[in-house]
Amino acid sequence: MKLIPYKKLLIDSNLSKDSFRNRFESFAELNEFGSNQWYNNIFKKKSKKYVGTIIGNRFKLEPLVTYSRTPFLKVKGYFSEQAGKSKIEIELTLPLGVKITLLVIIIVGIFLLVMDYVIKSLLDFPTVVQEYPYVFLFPLILYMLVIFLFNIQSNFFLNSFLEHFEVG
Numbered sequence: 001m002k003l004i005p006y007k008k009l010l011i012d013s014n015l016s017k018d019s020f021r022n023r024f025e026s027f028a029e030l031n032e033f034g035s036n037q038w039y040n041n042i043f044k045k046k047s048k049k050y051v052g053t054i055i056g057n058r059f060k061l062e063p064l065v066t067y068s069r070t071p072f073l074k075v076k077g078y079f080s081e082q083a084g085k086s087k088i089e090i091e092l093t094l095p096l097g098v099k100i101t102l103l104v105i106i107i108v109g110i111f112l113l114v115m116d117y118v119i120k121s122l123l124d125f126p127t128v129v130q131e132y133p134y135v136f137l138f139p140l141i142l143y144m145l146v147i148f149l150f151n152i153q154s155n156f157f158l159n160s161f162l163e164h165f166e167v168g
């Protein structure tokens with residue numbers, strides 16, 4: 001069972017490297033490098049739903065906050081050509097901050113359950129579960145919400161990516 005959600009796909013395609021790069025540039029706003037990168041990424045009006053970089057055969061994408069409102073998706077990929085066929089490897093993960101938050105939620109939930117059991121068995125005090133029986137559902141609901149939002153965003157991204165690149 002995986003605690004942190006991720007998806008990894010290998011897609012067969014018939015795109016050349018140049019046509020893949022052209023479609024990538026029409027699919028996502030390219031990050032601009034240079035002295036005004038911070039200004040361009042924050043304040044410049046974007047017309048596409050994703051922003052990303054492509055360097056050689058590797059690419060990275062992230063949804064723009066103005067379109068998605070949720071930071072639950074980070075996309076890394078690799079494009080390779082071999083004997084007239086090409087393969088696109090895509091890995092969808094959570095950003096690092098969301099992963100850390102999710103792990104903290106899991107650890108806090110487990111810690112509360114263990115402490116509740118220790119207090120109940122050693123001290124015979126009324127426990128949190130006896131006083132507030134639904135308090136332990138809060139970390140579980142937050143965890144399920146993050147996984148649900150990741151699955152929705154990753155499915156939406158995959159559908160738009162496959163449609164734009166005319167794969168599958």
